[in-house]
Amino acid sequence: MSKKDKKETATSEQIDEQVMEKDELTAEEQLSESLQQEKDKFLRLFAEFENYKRRTAKERIDLFKTANEEVMLAMLPVLDDFERALNHIEEDKEAEELRKGVLLIYQKLMTTLEQKGLKAIKISKGDDFNADAHEAITQIPAPSDDLKGKIIDVVEKGYQLGEKIIRFPKVVIGQ
Structure with a gap:
């Protein structure tokens, strides 16, 4: 083998080594990039699962708070009759x-329902009308100017179960 052949062989071997090093670098870079993508996927999936757990826990708590809603709605006419x-x-x-006996039963029923989360919505004559919290059944001319747009009479009490209004108070407002 001549010197020139040896030189060409050495050069081709060096080129092959350089190409192999570049392939290894690209393989390492590809592995690193692939690893990073998998980490991102994992973190996103983990975050999504944590959000799912929080959401279902909140829904479960809300369900327990309002699980008695149907029973409470059925009991509201009975409360109205007692009143x-x-x-x-x-x-x-x-x-x-007779009044003392009926009052005693009414108070016992109210106490039991309040323990289960039922609360009467407190409103009185002269309060401001709020369309989000009251149901206006009619409007009448206000007896005085200061009662315009305010509650004149409460026809039916409103109730809430926990934070949810299950029956809006029915009111008459002045115009």
Whole structure:
């Protein structure tokens, strides 16, 4: 082998080594890039799963808070009847013992329902009307100018279960 042949062989071997090094670098870069992509996928999937867990936990808590909603809605007419009976019995002075008994039962029922999360919405005559929290059933001329746009009468009480309004108070507003 001549010197020239040796030189060409050496040069071709060096070129082959350089090409192999470049291939190794690109292979390493490809592996590194692939690893980074997989890490990103994992982090996104993990974050998505954490969000799912939080969302389902919140939904479960909300469900427990309002699970009694149907029962409470069914009980509201009974409460209304109790209140009407108490108002009627108050007028009759001869039925004092009956009034005491009905009042006792009403208070016991209210206490039980309040323990389960039911709350009466507190409104009174003269409060400002709020369309998000009240249901206006009619408008009448206001007896005075200061009652315009305000609640004149409460026809039916409103109730909320936890933070959710299950029955809006029915009111008459002045115009």
